[in-house]
Amino acid sequence: MxxxxxxxxxxxxxxxxxxxxxxxxxxxxxxxxxxxxxxxxxxxxxxxxxSKQLLFEAIFKNAFSLLAPQLNAILNDDSSIEEKIKSFTLNYITFIIKHPYLPNFIIQELNRNPEFILKLKENKGFPNIKKFKAQVENDVKNGLIKPISAEQLFINILALNIFPFVAKPLIMAFTNTENKTYEQLMEDRKIEVADFIINSIKK
CATH class of the missing domain: 1.10.10.60 (Homeodomain-like)
Incomplete structure (x- = not known):
């Protein structure tokens, strides 16, 4: 008991x-x-x-440990670049809808304590883009996608997925939407983001 x-x-x-x-x-x-x-x-x-710092890190690591292995598995499986983009976007947005505090947690902590990311990188499931990078380079070489570096493509994926959650109040103000409409926009982005990125690199 x-x-x-x-x-x-x-x-x-x-x-x-x-x-x-x-x-x-x-x-x-x-x-x-x-x-x-x-x-x-x-x-x-x-x-x-x-301490408050230890408590904050416990919450952060707990949430990040749920998301990071999912994303790492996607980046390192045997699927195509197109399927990776679709899976990454779907998994990330689905997860963040359930844990909306996480993106701001990450930005807040990295701004306050830039070295904190080094602790996260020590975790076994921390995303590794080595295989993703090799795939992108191979697809560019074989003419399957437009010339783009894996780093730039990965930044595009991260940015288009993360920003709408970090900037929720700003987006709601600019688009003049209520919370319910914003939530639907985020649901729609599970497909919209992947399609936008894939179309941007298609030959």
Whole structure:
């Protein structure tokens, strides 16, 4: 029973902290506020996580560890570049719709602590584009796609997938859309983004 209780407590802490960090950011969040939201005292919170930084990293790594292996598997499977673009876009957007705080978490932490990415790169499932790069170079050489570097193509994929979530308020303002319409736009992008990128590199 004690083990279950401890696991439940940690789950409550992570859930509460995720909500606070999402709404107030790393700098605006307070450990006392997280403890209150989790329904525990501050001493108990510090027993599980000695500092706000460690708590933030735990949430970040937990979410990133769910997404990164999926993307890495896509980049390194035996599918074509076209299928990789489709799968990457579908998986990324589907995941972020369920975890909307993650893109801003990444940008926020990398701006605040640029060396944090080095810790993430140590994880086994961190995306590796070596095979993707070789495929792109081979397809360009064989005239299957327009000349483009794998790095530029990968940046295009990342940018078109990530930006709409990072800039949600801006996009909603520019397009004069409500939340429901924005959500549908993101659903549509599962296909729109992949088609746009594939058409841009087709011969």
């Amino acid at each position: 004690k083990k279950t209780k401890n696991e439940n407590t940690e789950e409550q802490i992570l859930k509460a902290a995720k909500n606070i960090f999402q709404s107030k950011g790393m700098d605006g969040a307070r450990m006392q506020e997280i403890a209150d939201k989790a329904g525990i005292n501050k001493a108990m919170l510090h027993y599980y996580y000695r």
